[in-house]
Every structure is written in C-alpha cells, then in structure tokens.
Amino acid sequence: MTDGDSVAQLAVVILLLILAVPTLATAYERAGTPHAIEEQVTVDYASPTSVDANATSEGYGADPTITAGGTVLNDSAYDWDASTGTITWGNTSQTSDGQQATIEYRAYQRTAETEAAWTVVAPLMGLFGLFGLVASVRTLWSYVAEVWTL
Numbered sequence: 001m002t003d004g005d006s007v008a009q010l011a012v013v014i015l016l017l018i019l020a021v022p023t024l025a026t027a028y029e030r031a032g033t034p035h036a037i038e039e040q041v042t043v044d045y046a047s048p049t050s051v052d053a054n055a056t057s058e059g060y061g062a063d064p065t066i067t068a069g070g071t072v073l074n075d076s077a078y079d080w081d082a083s084t085g086t087i088t089w090g091n092t093s094q095t096s097d098g099q100q101a102t103i104e105y106r107a108y109q110r111t112a113e114t115e116a117a118w119t120v121v122a123p124l125m126g127l128f129g130l131f132g133l134v135a136s137v138r139t140l141w142s143y144v145a146e147v148w149t150l
Contacts, residue, residue, distance in 0.1 A: 010139040017132045021125055028118050032108030041087065043068065043099045048086040051103060064105035068095050 041049050064080050066073045066087070077095055079088040087103065089095060 006139045006142060010136055013132045013135050017129060020128065024121060024125060028110075028114070028121075031114045032110040034106050034108050036104070036106055038102060038104045041101050041103055043089050043095045043097060043101055045089050045091050045097045048081075048088045051085045051087070051105075064103050066101055066103045068099055068101035073101070 037051075039051050041051060043049070066078055066080075068077075071094060073094050077090050077092045079090070080086075081088070091097075095101065
C-alpha cells in the first residue's frame with residue numbers, strides 16, 4: 001500500500017465521520033410522529049399552569065397557539081416552557097385570572113423501534129469515531145515515519 005492510498009483512506013474515514021455523526025444525530029432528534037394536541041386550561045396568575053399528561057418523550061413541542069375569550073393571545077400574555085409543559089401567565093389585558101383558555105400545540109413521539117435503534121446506533125457512532133481516531137494516528141504516524149527515514 002502506498003502513502004497515497006493511506007492518506008486517501010484516512011480522508012474517506014474523516015469524510016464519513018463528518019457526514020455520519022451529525023446526520024444520524026439530527027435524524028434521531030427529528031424522528032417521531034407529530035401529535036396535534038388541544039387542551040382546555042385555566043388562567044392562573046399566581047402559579048404556572050400545567051397542561052395535561054400528553055407529553056411525549058421529546059417534550060411538549062414549541063410555539064403553541066393559546067386562545068382565551070375568542071382571541072389568540074400574543075407572546076407577551078404568557079410564557080411557554082416546552083420542556084415541562086407549563087404556562088406562566090402574564091397579567092395583561094388579554095386574559096383574566098380564572099378564565100378558560102385553549103392551548104394547541106404539536107408534540108412528537110418516537111416509536112419504540114426508533115428508541116431501540118438509537119440505543120444500538122449511538123454507541124456504534126462512538127466506536128466509529130474511535131476507529132477514525134486510531135486510523136488517523138496510524139496513517140499519520142506511518143507517513144511521518146517514512147518521511148523521516150528518507
């Protein structure tokens with residue numbers, strides 16, 4: 001095997017790592033079936049309001065649409081925490097304490113198969129990275145050692 005072959009193989013391994021790891025991580029992050037959820041909640045200025053237990057493994061989603069008194073609320077009327085599914089109400093003219101509101105949001109649920117595949121793929125990506133590191137060191141070491149012997 002010539003030095004050019006080793007360097008070309010190293011370049012292929014590095015290219016595969018650069019493409020594979022972010023692609024697989026992004027695919028997992030965006031995997032899942034969207035579920036449109038609509039719930040009735042009560043405006044409570046004193047404490048955060050939690051939506052029902054419709055959370056998915058990925059959280060509650062982002063950018064809900066909240067309607068109170070037939071009006072879609074703007075972002076200043078509430079603060080939505082997608083990780084916990086809670087709404088902290090702002091005391092604005094758009095709502096009143098104790099008023100009923102409708103919240104619509106979209107959440108994503110990964111299938112059990114996707115979760116199982118990820119538990120296999122994630123460690124393999126780590127091993128692939130370790131392989132890339134070892135291959136890089138080996139190739140560079142042999143290349144440098146050959147140059148020094150000339």
